[in-house]
Amino acid sequence: MAEVGGIAADRLRSFVERVERLEEEKAALSADVKDVYAEAKGSGFDVKTIRQIVRLRKMDQTDRDEQEALLDLYKRVLDL
Amino acid sequence: MAEVGGIAADRLRSFVERVERLEEEKAALSADVKDVYAEAKGSGFDVKTIRQIVRLRKMDQTDRDEQEALLDLYKRVLDL
Amino acid sequence: MAEVGGIAADRLRSFVERVERLEEEKAALSADVKDVYAEAKGSGFDVKTIRQIVRLRKMDQTDRDEQEALLDLYKRVLDL
Amino acid sequence: MAEVGGIAADRLRSFVERVERLEEEKAALSADVKDVYAEAKGSGFDVKTIRQIVRLRKMDQTDRDEQEALLDLYKRVLDL
DNA sequence: GTGGGTTTGTGGCACC
């Protein structure tokens, strides 16, 4: 990166800005999520509970996958 | 939420699914960010340092200076 | 913290060193864990599988607690 | 691990429990660290900065200098 | 202002 004002600098700046752009979009989506929760709250629902529901629904998938992997390992260990 | 099988339940389900959809999009963007860093690394840049840069640019100039001043102070106190 | 060479400096140094001491102990325990896994491996067990077991046994407790909390919340929502 | 109900199973259980015990001790030490930081905060110190100090002291002087030099370079490239 | 939760960053580990 000898050319501070040249090509490498442009590339570096490009990478930084691409990341920043993506992070902004993520932040916008996070704001959207927040809005949905606010709307749910305004409709009389308990936000905390909904968060738990979302977490559980996501976790269930993860657990299922892990369980399956573990089961496969056990099967092989036991020559089943 | 007296009507478990009725209107309220539908609304609740709607909120949950909207959140899940948004979270999926966020996950996709996180993957994109990861890709950008991988590309930067492949171009010879140091990923860890770029992360620091992004973090610094997100900070207010004032905060950045304050953090730095505080760190310098503690360093002097400890002869670091 | 006007007295760089005085009381405040001593306190700061004390805090830093207490943390460092605790972190060292943690590192020692991490090394012990590593040793146990090495011994298990030497006994013919699959380390990765044992890690999964430990994770599952820990996660089960967490899930159980969350499930219970969620159930309580549902009960209240439904006036049961 | 042919003898699921026998010797091998006992050994496996032993390994799992030893790891769990060690992880518990680690968790206790983590709690102690947290307490120290809380006490430091109560004495008027900035916790975040102390964490930085601890991190810096853990680093090799050479690595510390390299990180700093790299960050400075990137900063200059980006006119930060 | 404090605590809990979520998310991000970093380090270790396995695989290639």
Add this chain to the structure above:
DNA sequence: GGTGCCACAAACCCAC
């Protein structure tokens, strides 16, 4: 030996 992955730990944010 390098790279991708995963789990732990730290930082940030919100709610109370």
